[in-house]
Amino acid sequence: MxxxxxxxxxxxxxxxxxxxxxxxxxxxxxxxxxxxxxxxxxxxxxxxxxxxxxxxxxxxxxxxxxxxxxxxxxxxxxxxxxxxxxxxxxxxxxxxxxxxxxxVAAGLESVAIMSPEDRAKVLMPYLKADPTKEDLAAALPDIKPEHLGKLWDALEINGWDGAHGQAKDKGVNLKGRWEQATGERYGSKKAANWLPDDWGDELEATSEQTLQDGLAQEREFLEAAITAHAINDDKRREMEEQVARIPEIAIGVTDLDMEQQRIRSRLHVAKEELRQMPYAGPPPIQPCPHCGEGLVIDGGKITLPPKNLPTQAEIDARQAEIAEKQKEVAALEDEHAQAVSLWKAADRELADATRAKSKLEKNPAPEGEYKDVEECRERVCRAEARLKAFLAKREADRIHAAIEANQAVIDVLASGGLRARKLAEAVRSFHAEHLAVLCGEAGWKDVTLDDDLRPTYGGRPYPLLSTSEQYRVRTVLQLAMARLDGSxxxxxxxxxxxxxxxxxxxxxxxxxxxxxxxxxxxxxxxxxxxxxxxxxxxxxxxxxxxxxxxxxxxxxxxxxx
CATH class of the missing domain: 3.40.50.300 (P-loop containing nucleotide triphosphate hydrolases)
Incomplete structure (x- = not known):
């Protein structure tokens, strides 16, 4: 040595x-x-x-x-x-x-005489009693991996007590949401068996989609009943006449569509011919700022004027041709607009006739006494109430499950939860691997730490020991901690x-x-x-x-x- x-x-x-x-x-x-x-x-x-x-x-x-x-x-x-x-x-x-x-090893401090808070703060690193992420996952076997990750992040940021407080606040919020959803005070037993008004046993075996489909059908029946009583004989005859003209209107729509397309093609050709007609005026000549000679500036390019400039007669002739072509384009645009208007009007007439046909098919002429409108309204109300009860029960059960899961988190994060269990395991290991070994070497009574990290000697708490027994406790703890911290x-x-x-x-x-x-x-x-x-x-x-x-x-x- x-x-x-x-x-x-x-x-x-x-x-x-x-x-x-x-x-x-x-x-x-x-x-x-x-x-x-x-x-x-x-x-x-x-x-x-x-x-x-x-x-x-x-x-x-x-x-x-x-x-x-x-x-x-x-x-x-x-x-x-x-x-x-x-x-x-x-x-x-x-x-x-x-x-x-x-x-501690140098004898300047002793955990035996520290306050419980300071003793825990000093001993925890020695005991390695802080729970790991794996410990947390084992304590919460039903938690989803992504939720475990968020919870662990909260623990690292806010500490166990801070995260515990957040979980308790979340529990209060969830219970408030359950009470808002049900209109009743929350209780775990009540929530586990809560049933809303209008609940029927048959709702246990159904689904939201089934109830939505049933409600939609009842609403269709109500609409049909209302429509059947709303369409009088004159209106029905008018709609039947519209339906009879569907083939004729469809042919007209096709013909008018072809006509507006033909005019549009002619308009396109005329516009292209107008675009390709040559410039009708003289070139834009400006004097050079240096020599005074004429220059042509066109599209950002500077060139000399052409040698053979068009005569005024040629310019007038070109302008006349352009004006004539412009008139032709304008006439075709008006003609095309009228054709499109006629085609769209015919298309709307066809759509109206088609809707009339669909409405007549859904609402055939009443034969005998049709189903009562008020009866249909009552059936719709019952279907709505059943769906509302189903959704209320599902939401209440979802919130209750969240409350139960959050309560498990609260219990684990509490001072008497996972930390206490982990600490108890660490204290047992600390005693078996260090304290008991040292006491055995010295031939002294057993020095231990209870669940609250309070030291004892021979099973008696530290404050009740004699001064020599207290010295033994301090010495054993000092040597055990010195061995662990590498002093x-x-x-x-x-x-x-x-x-x-x-x-x-x-x-x-x-x-x-x-x-x-x-x-x-x-x-x-x-x-x-x-x-x-x-x-x-x-x-x-x-x-x-x-x-x-x-x-x-x-x-x-x-x-x-």
């Missing part, structure tokens, strides 16, 4: 502390000897928190310098890099890849709160976890309770601290010898 070298100078109660951590380093001394100052300085360098005391502002960092010294500092280094902090500037400098640790070192103080059995368990746990550790411990009377010599036991190194100066315990023993 690579050695981590620590040097602390003139920081709080420390004058000089040089420590090398290879596995486990224990700093021991009497009260107020400077142990806590060492652990705080090292924690600052590992985390980058230049003011490692809670509530201390950076502007007050000068209070961290040992009394009487101009400045102080800490360096934590390995062969790969180093981090250094100087006070009172409270400025950090790093080189290479220095050792690092999370605030290069752990720092802990006040291990003297533990009895001999507890300290032995702590050492075993620290050795087993394999993360370099710096531990501070008070020994009130070193003569009665000699500090453990880790170097002699091959488990690390022990440093004695006195008057703000550290010295390896092994070296002290050798001097004494």
């Amino acid at each position: 690579e050695a981590i070298k620590i040097s602390v100078t003139d920081f709080r109660g420390i004058e000089k502390a040089d420590i090398e951590v290879t596995g486990l380093a224990l700093v021991v001394g009497t009260n107020a000897a400077g142990k806590t100052s060492v652990t705080q300085a090292v924690a600052a360098a590992l985390t980058g928190n230049v003011t490692p005391l809670r509530g201390l502002r950076k502007s007050e960092a000068g209070s961290l310098v040992r009394s009487g010294a101009p400045d102080g500092g800490v360096v934590v280094a390995t062969a790969d890099g180093a981090s250094q902090i100087r006070w009172p500037e409270a400025r950090m400098k790093t080189e290479g890849t220095p050792p690092q640790a999370s605030a 290069d070192m752990v720092v802990m103080d006040a291990a003297d709160i533990l009895d001999r059995h507890g300290r032995n368990g702590l050492m075993k746990m620290l050795i087993a976890i394999g993360i370099p550790a710096l531990v501070g411990m008070t020994i009130a009377d070193p003569d009665k309770t000699p500090p453990p010599d880790l170097a002699a036991a091959g488990r690390g190194s022990t440093y004695w601290i006195e008057h703000g100066v550290t010295e390896p315990l092994h070296g002290i023993s050798e001097k004494a010898a």
